[in-house]
């Protein structure tokens with residue numbers, strides 16, 4: 206409790222000025238008669254608002270991901286943000302950072318152990334089993350996009366609430382699908398204008414083939430135990446391969462001399478990896494075999510891959526990653542279904558697009574502006590606006606703006622082709638002034654004729670702009 210209080214104090218101090226807090230607190234005491242904690246007017250640490258100015262980048266990312274999903278034959282699936290906690294803990298693995306340090310888990314009011322999803326793959330695999338998708342023609346390709354939560358140290362590109370685009374393929378173990386999903390990620394990045402990315406690939410074999418390899422790895426790490434911090438020493442017993450994920454210099458030096466999974470693959474996994482590399486060569490897609498790439502989630506088997514970009518300082522950022530998880534559905538208690546998937550970090554894609562000044566989404570431009578003056582005109586224009594919108598014409602207004610001059614200034618800023626004006630006189634007579642902004646001509650028409658008149662003006666403006 207004391208710890209909680211001191212943490213709240215820290216957040217308050219950091220985020221809102223003392224003066225504001227005192228002022229807010231005083232106000233709250235006055236209103237309710239008891240002291241309440243002031244409301245902190247910002248999101249919790251590691252979470253953020255995405256404001257209108259940034260939306261064109263997000264819209265572009267969403268559009269490119271959705272288009273790729275259609276082109277590559279993926280169907281959309283949406284799963285809940287909250288799931289039972291053990292759906293994540295067992296397949297992702299206790300002892301992994303995602304589960305031990307980063308999972309947002311809590312007891313629901315009905316005392317169920319639940320968690321905010323830290324990723325999508327396990328939830329999608331759960332939905333695949335639950336909805337009997339194994340009877341669908343194979344492969345079953347599922348696409349999802351949304352928020353995920355990890356209690357990470359917040360910094361640029363690392364958030365506690367972040368967004369991912371996910372592509373999962375169930376029902377095939379052919380390495381051609383591994384190659385296709387890597388190729389698809391390359392195509393997505395290209396379509397977003399993100400260049401100079403690096404693809405790292407590796408194979409980590411099957412759970413069965415890793416047993417012998419883990420023995421070797423344990424004996425190697427045990428011989429270098431004194432060079433590892435206690436956190437990594439503990440992993441020697443539970444999952445020695447996870448030590449490769451370390452960012453600690455000393456640990457990385459130890460890892461450099463460790464036996465590598467790729468040299469200890471079973472025959473089928475070796476063949477699978479060889480075929481994948483041949484497909485990638487065929488695609489002319491430059492890649493690096495990275496024998497220390499293991500990924501931080503336990504459910505992977507055979508292929509693993511990661512996509513990096515490098516900033517001006519040469520610092521690497523993972524834009525996405527994925528791999529094969531042929532035994533995940535089995536871990537969840539169903540029959541084993543071979544599967545491969547990809548997760549792209551949308552927040553990091555947006556950051557990268559901004560850094561590279563890549564093309565943003567162009568919001569559709571309204572073609573018509575509706576101006577009004579006086580109370581009666583205002584009332585009439587609300588219905589006229591709805592009628593124009595119903596006719597499928599993109600229309601703008603500024604009901605809140607007072608003077609006609611201010612409204613017209615706004616109309617020309619928007620660059621519309623037609624401005625409609627309803628004044629007091631027009632409102633009483635049931636007419637509208639239609640001003641063609643391209644030719645500068647204007648005429649007064651009966652209100653009921655407004656849609657065909659707009660269409661006529663828009664047609665002529667297309668002709669003028671095509672000349």
Ligand code: HAM
Nearest residue numbers: 324326363364367523524525526527528546547548550
């Ligand atoms: P992951 O590597 O943990 O894989 O996450 C995929 C991507 O999500 C990362 O490369 C990164 O771009 C982004 N990401 C992860 N954590 C954060 C964070 N805290 N803030 C911002 N971005 C973040 C998975 O999640 C797997 N489920 C991918 C997959 C799909 N494997 C098979 N299918």
